[in-house]
Amino acid sequence: MKFAVLLSGLLLLFLLPNWTESVDTVDISTLARIINFFERNYKRVDTDGHPRQYAVAINVPKDQCQPDFYPEQNNFLTRENAESVRNAINDETNGLYQGEELIAAGLKKIVISRKKQYYLHSESLLLNPPDNSPMTNLLNKIKDGCSVFYTFNSPCVDSCLNASRNHNILEALRKWQEHDGIKAFVFRNIWGNDLGKDLQTAFKKIAAHVPLFRCVSENQCYACNREGNLPINAHCLT
Template identity: 70%
Template sequence: MFLSGLLLLFLLPDWTEGIAGDTVDINTLARIINFVEKNYKRVDNKDGHPRQYAVAINVPKDQCQQNFNPAPDNFLRISQENAMDVQKAFADETNALYQGAELIAAGTRKKKKYNMHSESLLLNPADNSPMTNLLNRRRDGCSVFYTFESPCVNTCLDENGKHSILKALENWKEHSGIKAFVFKNFWKFDPKKEDLQTKFKQIVAHVPLYRCVSETQCYACKGEGNTAIDAQCLPPPEN
C-alpha cells in the first residue's frame, strides 16, 4: 500500500501537467483567431464590411500551446490552405463551403426561402460533416471552431431543430485533443434574448467556449456545471 501511494506521488505531477496541457493557451488562441481574421475573413465585395463566416482548424497540439506564434510559414500551410480558394468558396452562395487539409470554412448558403448558416454547414450532418472529416485527419490535434457571430438561438442552438449544431458538438467532445469553440460578435438578432446564458451553456456542456474580441484579448466563457457564463461572453445589460 505504501509503495502504491509512493508511486502515485511520483506520477502525479506529470499526470496533472498532461491534463492542463489539454486546454488551449488563451493568448495563443487570440493570435490564432487574429491570423484567421487576417487571412480568411469573409468581406462583402460591394461595401467592404465583414460578413458572417465560420472556420474550423485541426492542427498539431503544440500550435495551441503557450508561446506559439502563427505565421504563414509555420501555420495552416498557407500555400495549401489558400486564402483565395476560401474566398471563392464564400462567393459561391450555392455552396459556400471550403474543405482543406487542416482548415474548413463556410459562408452562408442561399436556399429558396432561407440562408443556411455557416456553423450548420460545417457541423451537419453531425455524423458525417466537414467537421467530422477534419477531426478524423488528426485524432489528437488541437481543434478550434471559430464563428464570426455567435450561433443563433432559434436555429443552431435549438436542440430539436433540423439545423441544430448540438449533436455535432456532442460528437466533437469525443475528440481526444485540445478543443475550443470561439465567437467574436453576437448574432444580430440575439443580443436582447434573455436565454443566451442558458443557450451558451449548451455549448459548454460539450466543448470549452471562448470569446475573442481582438488580437490580444480572448475571454474564457466558463459556464461549466452550475457556474454562470462569464459576463464578457454575454451582451451588456440594457439600461
C-alpha cells in the same frame, strides 16, 4: 508509514488523469493570435467593407495551439490558399470550403420557390450531418491534434442551439467532444438577433461539450466556461 505511502500513491494515480487532461488545453494568448489570423485572411466583407458571417475550423498539430506559437503565412495552414477560401465561402450556391487542415463556410442559399428561400448557416454547413460532416472529415485527419472552431457571430439561439430544429449543431458538438486532443469553440460577436435573449442558457449548451471562448481582438480572448454550476463569464454575454 507504509500504509500512508500506499495511500499517497493511490491518490496520485487517481488524480493524475484529471491533471493531465487539464494541461491539454489551448493557450489563450495563442488562440487570440490564431483567430486574428483567420480575420486577416478569410474574413467575409461586403463591397462596402461591412463584415458578414462566416465560420472556420482547423485541425492542426498540438504545438500550434501552445504558448509562444505565432501563426504566419510561412508556418501555419500553409497548404491552404486564402483567396481560394474566400472565393468558396462567398459563393452562396455552395458556401463551403474543405481543405487539408482547414474548412470554412459562409452562407448557402436554399431556393424552394420563386418567393420562398432561406439560408443554411455557416456553423451548420460545417458541423452537419454530425456523423459525416466537413468537421467529421477534418477531425479524422489528425486524431489528437488541436481543433478550433471559430464563428464570427455566435450561433443563433433559435436554430443552431435549438434541439427541435433540423439544422441545430448540438449533436455535432457532442460528437466533437469525443475527439481526442485540444478543443476550442470560439466566437467574436454576439449575433444581433439574439441580443436580449437568454444567452446564459444557450451558451451553456456549447460549453457542456467543448471549451467555449470569446476572442474580441488579437490580444484578448475570454474563457467563457466556468467550473461547476457557475455562470458563463460575463465578458461572453455582453
